[in-house]
Amino acid sequence: xxxxxxxxxxxxxxxxxxxxxxxxxxxxxxxxxxxxxxxxxxxxxxxxxxxxxxxxxxxxxxxxxxxxxxxxxxxxxxxxxxxxxxxxxxxxxxxxxxxxxxxxxxxxxxxxxxxxxxxxxxxxxxxxxxxxxxxxxxxxxxxxxxxxxxxxxxxxxxxxxxxxxxxxxxxxxxxxxxxxxxxxxxxxxxxxxxxxxxxxxxxxxxxxxxxxxxxxxxxxxxxxxxxxxxxxxxxxxxxxxxxxxxxxxxxxxxxxxxxxxxxxxxxxxxxxxxxxxxxxxxxxxxxxxxxxxxxxxxxxxxxxxxxxxxxxxxxxxxxx
Amino acid sequence: xxxxxxxxxxxxxxxxxxxxxxxxxxxxxxxxxxxxxxxxxxxxxxxxxxxxxxxxxxxxxxxxxxxxxxxxxxxxxxxxxxxxxxxxxxxxxxxxxxxxxxxxxxxxxxxxxxxxxxxxxxxxxxxxxxxxxxxxxxxxxxxxxxxxxxxxxxxxxxxxxxxxxxxxxxxxxxxxxxxxxxxxxxxxxxxxxxxxxxxxxxxxxxxxxxxxxxxxxxxxxxxxxxxxxxxxxxxxxxxxxxxxxxxxxxxxxxx
Numbered sequence: 001x002x003x004x005x006x007x008x009x010x011x012x013x014x015x016x017x018x019x020x021x022x023x024x025x026x027x028x029x030x031x032x033x034x035x036x037x038x039x040x041x042x043x044x045x046x047x048x049x050x051x052x053x054x055x056x057x058x059x060x061x062x063x064x065x066x067x068x069x070x071x072x073x074x075x076x077x078x079x080x081x082x083x084x085x086x087x088x089x090x091x092x093x094x095x096x097x098x099x100x101x102x103x104x105x106x107x108x109x110x111x112x113x114x115x116x117x118x119x120x121x122x123x124x125x126x127x128x129x130x131x132x133x134x135x136x137x138x139x140x141x142x143x144x145x146x147x148x149x150x151x152x153x154x155x156x157x158x159x160x161x162x163x164x165x166x167x168x169x170x171x172x173x174x175x176x177x178x179x180x181x182x183x184x185x186x187x188x189x190x191x192x193x194x195x196x197x198x199x200x201x202x203x204x205x206x207x208x209x210x211x212x213x214x215x216x217x218x219x220x221x222x223x224x225x226x227x228x229x230x231x232x233x234x235x236x237x238x239x240x241x242x243x244x245x246x247x248x249x250x251x252x253x254x255x256x257x258x259x260x261x262x263x264x265x266x267x268x269x270x271x272x273x274x275x276x277x278x279x280x281x282x283x284x285x286x287x288x289x290x291x292x293x294x295x296x297x298x299x300x301x302x303x304x305x306x307x308x309x310x311x312x313x314x315x316x317x318x319x320x
Numbered sequence: 321x322x323x324x325x326x327x328x329x330x331x332x333x334x335x336x337x338x339x340x341x342x343x344x345x346x347x348x349x350x351x352x353x354x355x356x357x358x359x360x361x362x363x364x365x366x367x368x369x370x371x372x373x374x375x376x377x378x379x380x381x382x383x384x385x386x387x388x389x390x391x392x393x394x395x396x397x398x399x400x401x402x403x404x405x406x407x408x409x410x411x412x413x414x415x416x417x418x419x420x421x422x423x424x425x426x427x428x429x430x431x432x433x434x435x436x437x438x439x440x441x442x443x444x445x446x447x448x449x450x451x452x453x454x455x456x457x458x459x460x461x462x463x464x465x466x467x468x469x470x471x472x473x474x475x476x477x478x479x480x481x482x483x484x485x486x487x488x489x490x491x492x493x494x495x496x497x498x499x500x501x502x503x504x505x506x507x508x509x510x511x512x513x514x515x516x517x518x519x520x521x522x523x524x525x526x527x528x529x530x531x532x533x534x535x536x537x538x539x540x541x542x543x544x545x546x547x548x549x550x551x552x553x554x555x556x557x558x559x560x561x562x563x564x565x566x567x568x569x570x571x572x573x574x575x
Contacts, residue, residue, distance in 0.1 A: 009484075070489070072466075100443075101466050104451035108458035113415055113535030116450045126537075134446055137337055138346075139542050145535040184463040184493055193486030205573050229573055237357070240504070247469075247504025248483070253445065254357045254503040262573050271334055273445075279546075283571055285564070291553075294335035300549055301567060305557035313558035317565045318574075 002028045003060075003088035004037045005079060006051065007098055010069065011043035016094035018054060018160035020153040023121065024092040025055040025163070031123050033089060036060065038082055038174075040075050041067045052169035053162040059171045060086070066178050070098065071186035076105035078176040083110075085174070088148050090127075095152040103152050112146040117154040132157070135253035136279075137272040155257075156280065198232050200249065205231030206260045208251055208278070209239055212267015212288065212307055216244040221311040222266060228318045234258065236268045252277035266307040270295030287311070321375035321473070321495075324428075324435040325366040326421060326453070327359040327394060329387040330446045336543075343540035344411075346446075355390045357503045358441030364508040365471060365501060366439055367398035373473070375436075376400040378428070382420050384409050388524060395519035396511035402524045403428065407531070414447075415534025418455035424527060425460065436476075440500040442467050449536075457498035464498040465491045469505045 004024040007014040021037065028035040036058040037051050048059035062078045079102070083091065091106070093099040095117040107114035119139065120130040127144040132154045144151065193199075200206065207226040209219055219233065226233045235245035237252055251258055253273040263281035268274060270286075270293055278284065279298075286299035287307045296302045303310050331351040338347040355363070366377040379394040381387045382405040391402035405420050412420070429435060438460075440453030457464030470481035470488070476495045481488040483502075511519070554563040568574050 073463075097467055100450035101454070104454040105458065105464075107451060108418075108455045111415075113413065114449070114451055115536055117448060128539075133448060133541065134333065134337065135448065136544070137333070138339075139544050140447075141539045141542070143537040143539060145533070145537070185465055185491060187489045188492050189490045190484070191481070191488040191490065199486050229568065231573075237503075241507065243507055248486075250504070262568070262571055269335070272337060273333070285554075285567065286551075297551060298549060299551050301552050301554055303554050303556070303560040303564060305555075305560065309558045310560065310564075313561035314564045317561045318568075 001034045001036055001086060001088045002031070002090045002092065003083065003086065004035070004056070005091065005093040005099065005102065006037050006039050006044070006047065007094055007096060008039070008041070008044050008047060011046065013047050014094060014096055014098070015160065016096045016099065016155045019155065019158055020092050020094040020099070021051065021054045021056070022158060022161045023118075023153045024090070027090060027092075027121055027123060028055070031089070034058070036086070036088070038062060038079060040078055043068065048171045049169055052166040054160070055163050055167065056169055057167045059169055060174045061171060062174045062176060064176055064178055066183055069187050071183055072098070072101050072105055073185055074178050074182040075102045076109060077178060077182045079106050080109050081176045082174050083148065090149045090151070093152045095154045099152050103150055107150050112148070112150055113144060115142060115144045115151040118151050119154050119157040121151060134272065135276040137276055198230065200232045200234055200251070200256050201258055203232035203258070204261045205229040205264070206234050206251070206258055206262070206281070207231055207264045207266065208234035208236065208268060209245075209266045209307075210236035210268030210274070211238040213239060213244065218308070219244060221308070221315065224315050225264070225311055228315065231260070236274050265295050265299065266311065268295050269293045270298060321369055321373050321436045322433065323366045323369060323375065323377045323437045323439065324380055324425065325359070325362050325377060325394065325399065325439040326380045327355045327363065327390055327441070328381060328444045328446075329353050329383045329390045330356050330444065339541055339543070343542060344538070353386070353389060355393070356441050356445035358443065358501060360508045361503050361505050362439040362441050362501045363394045363397065363399060364506045368506065369437070369473065371398065378402060380421065380424060381405065382412060382417055382529070383407060391524055392519045393511065395522045396515040397509055398515070401522055404524055404526045405529050406526055410531055411538045412531065413534040413536040413538070414449040414451045414455065415536070416532050418452050418459065419532075419534070420529035421452070421456050422459040423529065425456070434496055436495045437473070438462070438498045440498065442500045442502045453498055453500040460498070462496050462498050463493040464500070465493060466500040468499050468501045471499060471501070471505060
């Protein structure tokens with residue numbers, strides 16, 4: 001049996017879980033195995049039945065008074081107990097922040113290896129996985145020897161795919177036994193977003209600046225262009241490390257991954273650490289003085305020139 | 321406060337990564353080395369905490385002997401001493417790495433008392449396993465909060481915040497604890513010249529842990545296939561503004 005951990009936040013499904021479920025279903029087909037899912041917390045109840053569309057034949061609803069909000073050790077303890085009761089051959093989760101965290105805690109409890117952020121899995125003894133390194137700049141082929149095999153699926157590595165003839169799904173409750181120790185780490189409260197305007201990850205247009213912007217003040221032109229296009233401003237690691245922009249604006253391996261319709265890269269050279277954060281954009285326009293800069297050669301469109309001259313000219317045209 | 325900060329030596333990559341012929345390593349002949357960005361911030365956070373609250377900080381790494389360079393870098397901004405778990409260049413998987421760290425931490429704690437706080441980066445820049453800190457915390461029986469971008473510690477109480485959807489999730493726990501941090505928690509300082517000189521004299525304990533197969537064995541690496549794109553040059557300098565606006569219209573992004 002292949003068990004997929006379906007992640008949600010207070011009842012809102014994390015779509016990456018459907019990608020993980022899709023990979024798990026293909027693996028189940030290869031192994032002639034059953035596909036089951038685990039959902040944690042009462043608020044996940046409504047999410048269970050629609051998962052039949054992705055091939056799940058059984059959903060385990062893990063419910064406990066302490067599982068209403070995120071508590072990673074308690075979630076891992078619940079999964080460990082569910083595994084003891086159901087004996088899966090493989091356990092799969094999304095390679096999201098929480099997916100990786102819960103699976104790491106599960107792996108630590110069970111003293112098993114964990115292959116995080118896989119893009120492909122082939123059955124066998126051992127399992128052969130392909131996993132992401134350097135935030136996606138490299139792939140690694142590896143052997144995963146633990147049993148059951150624990151893995152997470154890199155986000156956006158494959159598209160979620162429903163099946164034409166969904167099976168009947170059997171939904172059953174599972175009540176874990178949790179201890180005080182399992183509850184030492186949990187969300188005790190939340191601070192809601194302060195920022196106004198469109199968020200970086202939702203914006204259709206992102207105007208990003210790097211070393212070439214030169215200063216915090218230099219971002220004024222990027223702000224203005226983003227405002228005119230209804231977009232958001234982003235920055236490279238150089239810009240955030242220089243304190244020109246807050247870290248929350250950073251796009252790249254150690255910042256946000258964005259996928260806007262248009263990504264305008266201003267004065268960004270295009271190191272791989274930045275590229276992995278913006279490569280999912282539908283279109284990329286680079287503005288750079290160096291025609292050989294990787295950002296320019298990898299972009300769809302480019303303007304060769306100084307952003308301090310090019311941006312004001314574009315802004316003026318847009319205003320007139 | 322007695323703080324341990326765990327770091328990893330990684331190559332400083334640029335616009336592309338070249339692999340060795342057998343695909344088992346990155347060709348680093350022309351590359352410098354650094355620590356993973358998250359860990360750079362973990363070191364800075366450790367130093368800020370001891371500057372404010374007193375105590376001492378130790379840096380720990382598992383890596384080749386050359387990783388002394390990264391330990392010295394940590395000591396140049398204020399870490400007091402370091403432990404190098406020297407490897408022969410083989411790849412250590414997360415299970416084996418965590419075990420070696422746990423053994424070293426237990427030995428050091430038996431000699432010098434417990435670490436109140438153990439800091440990690442959320443994930444390494446290269447292997448990105450997202451698990452070594454969690455495994456170490458579990459083995460030591462200590463609470464672990466991951467992905468932290470704001471940390472405050474007072475009278476043994478820890479408040480840690482993690483970014484979530486533009487806002488924050490707030491976690492609380494008490495020391496001793498393990499915290500994995502993300503870049504953005506602080507802006508790391510540059511080492512001063514006197515700092516560098518002092519770092520040369522600070523002690524590094526060198527140990528040689530025994531490699532074992534932790535169950536995730538790297539076979540080879542490869543570069544992902546990316547779609548070939550052909551760049552269209554819209555023009556040069558401010559004269560290209562018309563073309564840019566035409567492009568915005570064509571792509572339907574004019575609001």
